[in-house]
Amino acid sequence: MTDLAARARTLLDLHTSPDVLVLANVWDVVSATTVAATPGVAALATASHSIAATFGYPDGENIPLDLHLDMVARIVAAVDLPVSMDLEAGYGDAGATARRAIEAGVVGGNLEDQMKPLDEAVAAVEAVLAAGREAGIDFVLNARTDAVVRAGDTPRAQVLDEVVRRGRAFLAAGAPVVFVPGLVDREEIRTVAAAFGPQRLTVISVPGVSLPTRELQELGVARVSTGPFTQRVALTALQDAAAAVVGGGTLPAGTRALN
Template identity: 40%
Template sequence: MTTTRHDKALQFRALHERPGAFVIPNPWDAGSARALAGMGFEALATSSGASAAVLGKRDGQVTLEEALAHLRAVVGATELPVAADLEKGFADAPADVARNIMLAAQTGIVGGSIEDATGDDTNPLFDIGFAAERVAAAAEAARALPFPFTLTARTENHLRGRNDLDDTIARLQAFERAGADVLFAPGLPSLEAVRAVCQAVKKPVNFMAGIPGKSFSVAELQAAGVKRISLATSLYRVAMTAMREAAHEVKEQGTFTYLNRL
């Protein structure tokens, strides 16, 4: 029986409201989405980095049209709720971010994230006030949808060289006031920092596993107060590492022992 999108949206929202933490893996295409769904995960999320790599591009270089096509493919491959990595909303102006939330929602997703990275290396983050305006516009658009869209707001501080935990917390608090349903600061350096973030906000917190030395166990993250754990590009990187190792064996040794591991 096909699950309606409204039902999927309610299922996704319920994952954030029940006790404990849950893992939301990040497929990179329709096939990996179907494989992860078959393993018993309860929801999926796209990764901008992984989806860009599939197209032979760098993260941040995917167009809105390409991103929407990717979302439709992933959503179409599974009955699970799917949330989207919408980067900075593919726009700067709040009104344009709101419009793109509405466009993304038409693909069948039930949630998505908006970040405060500008895409400009000389000025990597939007001013906190303007960043909050963008989140508020996205939240208003989300509330206008005919299903409960779960909006995640993320600050890129710790991925963009601004390792200021106080500013990270201030940004997340501003995003919470602006109407975000979930808060996210990828790249937090320690469990102590994770705990500080979780204690500073009332909304559920997403933690991104995938950075060596800055990825902690589900049990540790749950104890720190994390609600949702995403995997970013890490599963895609694992798959590509295995492919390169197998191809290297064939090219350099002329053997096929990798077949014995399938």
């Protein structure tokens, strides 16, 4: 088994374990090495929003794919853990983008459906998984549905029905897990997790809103990620420290040399 295939298998096993997989998303080499050195961290995931922001681009495939992949490749090279990449919506060709990500050493990834017609979304999922098979790995696709974040004023029962319809279609196509950003309510998480089956649901941890990860594990969630919020935590600490110094104070006591 190649190193890449072994990393992919490790990442898949982490998703199917009864213990919830928690991924604090990273955006550059120093954030990746800092998170990787944290006790208990077994894998890394990149955040496309955060990588784009690092280079001054707004979220949503505005950062050039070459630049995005270059940063991801640098992250992969800097750590010994499996790395999952946020592929966004696939940059117009989900299969080709996945192949390039795998060439960079990535063994898993998110793929947004953007509420496209379901047959198109399923075809994109299949293309990514096919790219993994061509490379000889079990690519760990975290198939994302935007049914909640794009719901608007649609009745909640209809929204959850669409989440389940799309999620089951992605699972049937071979995706091991389905990511539902915006899903934070306890009972809604319980309902969707039950509809997908054990260790099939991924959610995002939203500051001040989401349930604790240990409770999400009890509800049957497979994976919890943090998206752009870890970068926002870091930037909040940076701005607070800058304000303290500019305001006549000092940098925070207990600051660690992590770089």
